[in-house]
Amino acid sequence: MQEMLTPTKNEEFNVFSNPEQIQLTSLNDVVDVMSFLLGRLSILGIIKSVDEFAYEFANIRESHSDVRGTVIRNTYNIITSEELK
């Protein structure tokens, strides 16, 4: 339990409590900022989906380890409101 209570990186609190003041100190920070900006573009409808960039940027993201990876969105049996009408 004690281990769970110890954040792996204390500064992560600062990063997420104030996204406007992210300090670009690592590759992951750059990726976070790019993701954040693209997320805004998606909200404004300039790009279609926030997932589009996941492929592009997650490939260069590294976790706090030597593991490299990406995030893929899977959808299952979506019934949208249009289909219900």
Next chain:
Amino acid sequence: MKLATFTEEVKFQRLDLAIEVIMKPGETYLVPDFVVEKVKQLNPKVIKKSSDLYHRFRRYNVNIDLNDKILLIIRSGGIGDLLFLTPMAREVKKRYPDSKIFLVCMEQYHEMFKGLPFYDAVFPIPVAFSVIQKEVRYPMTDSNSYCFSMESLIEEDKRAKEQNVYELLAEEFGFLDVDLAPQVYLNENKLKEIKDLFFKEPKDFNKLNIGYQFTASSAIRTVKPQYTLGFLNIWEVPDTRIFLIDSKHKKDFIKYYLKRVDNPLINEGRLEIIDVSSYGLDYAQLVALVSLLDFVIGPDSSIMHLAECFGKPKLGLFAAFHSELRLKNYKNTVALDVFTDCKYIVSKKYSSCFIHGDVCPKAKDLKRYFAPCMDFLTPYNVVGATYAFLQDLKLIEISMDSKYKFSVKKKLDL
């Protein structure tokens, strides 16, 4: 699971759940393997007899007509496993209405299933054989008593790494065409209690009520809490209530992180974060809470599956097991699956390590607690996917008020 008889009284206790069962000497009980092992370690003389379930019950197979027979479905695992079994039990009852179907599960879950119409009774573990016999009302013999034990099916069967869990169970039961929707019992009294606790005002229903499962039952499937904190800090939809769902014994852990939530919407009175762990809800109350939510976010754990019982839209966060293996047949579901080059991955198709239990070997290598693959599910990924999905579902829309990005729309009964 084992059938065991003791020479002395044995007390089975779960202090965290306030569960205590006294097992009397001379009676035969259905008990989990670890109980027998523990008693054996403490004093082997206390065990008068211990045998495998299949010494007393026939192994269920697909060719058996279960009418006028007894089927014990036994699982000592968590909520998810018990929900996966519900479509099968429902189908058995439909095909063999004169069968008696009993579920044997851990005490804390038994109330969630005992009201389901296809279970003739639900027994909490450990249960005396005589208690089951009393419920049957006719002699249980070697020829009329069957059991289906899910033990090791998910953990050890190699099909579990390729097939959706519901489809795997349907195959085990011999059902080709079966409704795979899970089911849970919603207790009306508990529903009222939850409404009184969390939905006092009619306007509470007009807000966007999101359930977010903070941690999974296992650390390997948990997104690290700093990221959940990040999600809460960057959430931008006003008039949202986020229910942080977790077990009561983690309340101090949750509190530690909640102190650090810093979202301007909270001070404006437009965002409420409700720490469910601090209310000490039982599982039946948790079921009632999920039934009242609009949207659920969580890792590969109980809340995802409970949400499906009520047709709730949900976003799953998956890595160690690919979402297809759990959510493939669910409605209104989006999953974020992490694909990594972690050396413990055994399936390239799914990028999954299929490791059960609590310890991620990669995390251990790196001297950390949570699995590093889950780090790819950043708050930005989760928030972005949630906004996109909520917009698709027409639960939120781009706001006309320039102060906020989104507004909550009138909810639809999906």
